[in-house]
Amino acid sequence: MNNKGLLIVLSGPSGAGKGTVVKALQKRQPGVRLSVSATTRSPREGEQPGKHYFFLTKEEFQQQIDQGQMLEYAEYCGNYYGTPAKPIEQWRKEGHDVLLEIEIQGGGQIKEKQPDSVGIFLLPPSWKELESRLHGRGTEDETTICKRLETARKELAGVCGYDYAVVNENVEETVRTIGAIIAAEKQRFSRIKETCDLLKGC
């Protein structure tokens, strides 16, 4: 009935399990398309343009910013990273839901530009569990983990700008919950009123 797809913005602190959830969600809801970021850095081996990133020159990237074509962007180590609006808008027009996994600052920029986007904030079950997950990776020393926890603490404050908060205790359950959020959001009165002929004039 409502043909425009949703824009789902998924964020969360380091250690919340975003990557795992996105992979599981893609399996369970293959119709949901994953947004592709743009960057000015060079492609790494095996990276395919349009799949892993849209690779742009600095001039092209700047032009897209100037034309309001970046939903959000940031500079990092001398390179731009951002979310091009056009492909997302195209997919949504075609009726596809689009998932955007993004850090919290970028998520805030998107909510400002696209108030009809659906913000989902992924939470670890507890501080204890977050700590144990960061340790569990086994690749970083104590100082790095400590810094990460400090960052996570700051990042958690960003949840206030999101519509939903989901505690990622169990990946399967989290993915089911996100599926329910997607199904529910499609029925929001604010989305439906424009396409339902029964509601013309409301």
Added chain:
Amino acid sequence: MNNKGLLIVLSGPSGAGKGTVVKALQKRQPGVRLSVSATTRSPREGEQPGKHYFFLTKEEFQQQIDQGQMLEYAEYCGNYYGTPAKPIEQWRKEGHDVLLEIEIQGGGQIKEKQPDSVGIFLLPPSWKELESRLHGRGTEDETTICKRLETARKELAGVCGYDYAVVNENVEETVRTIGAIIAAEKQRFSRIKETCDLLKGC
């Protein structure tokens, strides 16, 4: 994590299929409790107090109104009908979701008093289908059906105060969608922030 149950308010015009949906929902989600109305009219044969209605005297009903204990009420043919707040609040505190099937005017009163309630408006697939459903009952003459359609047209304008609009094309699908809305609403940031220790101070 969030222990307080939801208050789900289900409304819709005559012919939208509320009764069938409520019955199917109770089978699928037996944990959801059905709110019981209060009335000053006499019990009919087979009606059990506390199951079909709370039967009150006019004085008792008036006292509950005066004490702000009626979430909504209306007078009809010389009797009061209303929704007592206390049993709903008690169930919600115990963690049960409560479903309230109510006509649209009452639904508006409830949203005012309980802004955290979840309003779901049930829609017939189309005017044509609504007409055919009203004819299908076979119990009313043309004038009655015509009046009902006119009422439905007016009632539809009430959808604006509801959070969700669900087109009841197929009962099973409608019940699944309402299940998704319930699951999603439990994850609303505004509900979760009070009970999640990770979010203290947000």
